[in-house]
Amino acid sequence: MSDIVAADRLKTLIERIERVEEEMDGVKEDRKEIYSEAKGEGFDTKALRKLVKIRKMDRAKYQEEQAILELYGQAIGENI
Amino acid sequence: MSDIVAADRLKTLIERIERVEEEMDGVKEDRKEIYSEAKGEGFDTKALRKLVKIRKMDRAKYQEEQAILELYGQAIGENI
Amino acid sequence: MSDIVAADRLKTLIERIERVEEEMDGVKEDRKEIYSEAKGEGFDTKALRKLVKIRKMDRAKYQEEQAILELYGQAIGENI
Amino acid sequence: MSDIVAADRLKTLIERIERVEEEMDGVKEDRKEIYSEAKGEGFDTKALRKLVKIRKMDRAKYQEEQAILELYGQAIGENI
DNA sequence: GATGCGCTTTAAATGC
DNA sequence: GCATTTAAAGCGCATC
Numbered sequence: 001m002s003d004i005v006a007a008d009r010l011k012t013l014i015e016r017i018e019r020v021e022e023e024m025d026g027v028k029e030d031r032k033e034i035y036s037e038a039k040g041e042g043f044d045t046k047a048l049r050k051l052v053k054i055r056k057m058d059r060a061k062y063q064e065e066q067a068i069l070e071l072y073g074q075a076i077g078e079n080i
Numbered sequence: 081m082s083d084i085v086a087a088d089r090l091k092t093l094i095e096r097i098e099r100v101e102e103e104m105d106g107v108k109e110d111r112k113e114i115y116s117e118a119k120g121e122g123f124d125t126k127a128l129r130k131l132v133k134i135r136k137m138d139r140a141k142y143q144e145e146q147a148i149l150e151l152y153g154q155a156i157g158e159n160i
Numbered sequence: 161m162s163d164i165v166a167a168d169r170l171k172t173l174i175e176r177i178e179r180v181e182e183e184m185d186g187v188k189e190d191r192k193e194i195y196s197e198a199k200g201e202g203f204d205t206k207a208l209r210k211l212v213k214i215r216k217m218d219r220a221k222y223q224e225e226q227a228i229l230e231l232y233g234q235a236i237g238e239n240i
Numbered sequence: 241m242s243d244i245v246a247a248d249r250l251k252t253l254i255e256r257i258e259r260v261e262e263e264m265d266g267v268k269e270d271r272k273e274i275y276s277e278a279k280g281e282g283f284d285t286k287a288l289r290k291l292v293k294i295r296k297m298d299r300a301k302y303q304e305e306q307a308i309l310e311l312y313g314q315a316i317g318e319n320i
Numbered sequence: 321g322a323t324g325c326g327c328t329t330t331a332a333a334t335g336c
Numbered sequence: 337g338c339a340t341t342t343a344a345a346g347c348g349c350a351t352c
Contacts, residue, residue, distance in 0.1 A: 010128075013118050017132055020111045027107060031100045038093050041086075047228045049331070052097055053345095055238060068207045075247040076254060078215060087235040094236060112348090126349080127311040129327090134304050141297050144290060151287040170288075173278050177292055180271045187267060191260045198253050199324095201246075209344070212257055272335095286336090289340085 035045050054062055073080040119125045195205050214222055233240040279285050 009121065010123065013114060014132060016114050017111060020107055020114065024104065024107050027100055027104045031097060034093060034096050034100065041089065044228050047232050050229055051232050052094060054240065068204050069210055071245055072207050072211050072250060075245045076251050078211065080214065085231055085235045090232060091236050124311060124315050127308055127315065130304055130308045130311065134301065134308065137297065137301050141294065144294050144297065148287055148290045148294065151284060151290065155284050155287065169281065170283065173274060174292060176274050177271060180267055180274065183267050184264065187260055187264045191257060194253060194256050194260065201249065203250065212254060
């Protein structure tokens with residue numbers, strides 16, 4: 001790679017990355033507003049977030065995680 | 081909230097959240113592809129990521145500095 | 161406050177803050193090592209973290225959170 | 241692991257974690273007191289916090305820069 | 321090709 | 337209640 005070409009190319013790449021990162025910030029803002037709207041209507045956003053996360057997760061995996069947590073809890077005499 | 085929890089409204093909100101999260105995944109994918117492209121051209125993506133990070137830190141630092149200047153300005157203004 | 165006194169005093173305060181923050185980093189490191197040790201013995205650190213968190217929480221609060229999550233889940237036809 | 245889960249070992253680990261977390265709370269308390277002391281002397285703690293943050297950013301940025309230099313150095317070294 | 325590790329990103333908690 | 341700070345999760349990379 002000749003130096004000049006690499007420098008220009010690098011610049012282009014960085015600009016493209018920074019552009020998509022700006023887009024990401026925009027979309028994040030949109031999501032934030034939806035949660036904010038939900039909150040304004042009285043929903044519990046913490047529960048909402050958990051629910052969205054669980055729906056995204058693999059079902060079997062979620063149950064497995066819960067089982068381990070319960071197992072550990074029982075081992076130390078804690079009711080989960 | 082009407083019937084224990086407003087199920088329809090809840091569903092709508094969750095669907096909207098899931099839609100923007102899909103958008104987010106798309107944008108993430110775009111970024112991933114740019115890095116992948118860079119890698120294919122022989123750039124060191126770890127270094128590239130650091131570079132992007134430093135540039136972001138610069139911007140953040142500049143903003144922090146402006147914010148602190150403003151705070152100090154207010155402090156002086158208030159003490160006159 | 162005369163300027164010179166304030167400047168010296170400010171410096172002292174900042175140094176003290178930075179010192180306690182270093183201590184904090186040390187303690188964090190200790191905790192990290194315990195988790196790392198646990199992991200080395202085959203424990204699931206994700207479950208371990210959750211357990212520690214639950215123990216720290218108020219019991220009633222935890223159950224309340226779980227109840228809301230289930231309620232929302234049922235409302236949209238999701239089994240938690 | 242012997243009996244489903246090594247209960248005693250688990251307990252010990254959790255106790256150790258909880259102990260270091262108590263230490264952390266102590267150190268946090270120390271920091272809080274310093275800020276409180278500063279406030280009592282008329283310093284603007286919000287500005288103070290920003291100042292500490294900027295100094296931390298400086299250090300972080302310096303380290304990032306060193307890291308990137310090292311990465312570039314390696315890249316050149318490898319291409320010889 | 322799986323496992324582990326470090327870094328980025330996301331969620332939760334705290335303090336004003 | 338909002339902004340900041342802190343903790344947890346997820347992701348990508350490198351290694352075996």
